[in-house]
Amino acid sequence: AESLLRTGRSFGRSIHALCNVHAMVSNGIARKGEQSEEPEEAFTARERRENKMFAALLKSLLGLEARLMAGDSEDILLITTMLQKGSSSARSEDIKILKSIILDWLVVPGDTLFPPMSANVKADCGFRHDATGALLCPVGIDWNNLEQKIKSGELKVSGEQWPIMVYASYTYNEDAPWKGLLQSSILLKVFRQIFTSRNGPRNIGMHTSLTSVTPASIAYAAVQARFALLSSAVFSRSNTVTDSEIFYNCVIDRLEAPDNIREVDCLLAWWNRLIFPDHTPISRLISKNSVLAKIKAKRMAIKLAALGNPETLLHQLPDNES
Incomplete structure (x- = not known):
């Protein structure tokens, strides 16, 4: 049971945060069974994405595929319930931690917010306060011009x-x-708070094979950051005020769209440069002086140049965050 909970926590943070695990697993089993002969084109884009999620889930825990394929409906329900519980508990834990610290990141050390805000009173956050409202303001909209309309x-x-x-x-x-x-x-x-610590990777790194940033992990950090700034105290997928699920899916759609492959590759290179500096897509060690290493370094430099110098952003962070 504990291994399923850990796997569920990792799944929610790095593969998909808001999916119905039981439905996803049931559909995945069906596709591996009676639908296994169906061509890829027979499935919708949503079904293909779900199948990738299912495949990633199976790889995340040794023996999980055998248990699911051999289990009856009760076994599958028990397994998926534990996975869903793990995913939900991880999300709740991250929400609780971020609520208590994100306000500290909005001001220079030594300064205070005005009017003051308390981490324990989310009702004062969101669009009701300039510090959080300005960050939540949609791109293309001037907060100073539309502040009152948004607040009201x-x-x-x-x-x-x-x-x-x-x-x-x-x-x-x-x-x-x-x-x-x-x-x-x-x-x-927010990403570092969720996925790493001073002493190295947290549970997600220790209990999964995650050694690089994934599109879903960026989307998860984004939805957590957005919710932490909002005034809502309870996270709900169906909440039409916070629209967290819609926002999360929008980020996922943008990062997984085939037309955005080049931009996403550059973005992931930027993130991995900061979070997993030792990450390399090559499965074996490469000599620093080899031709392949030189080519790889040149390609990485081009990617990072396209997105700006990551060191610039690092220097903007407080010493304890870099």
């Missing part, structure tokens, strides 16, 4: 409208929408 609820912000806080330096370039996207300092801090 006259202008509703949906999950499809990405907050400016996902952009580096909280700056959006409408002529280059990928520039700085999902590279903000607060998003980086």
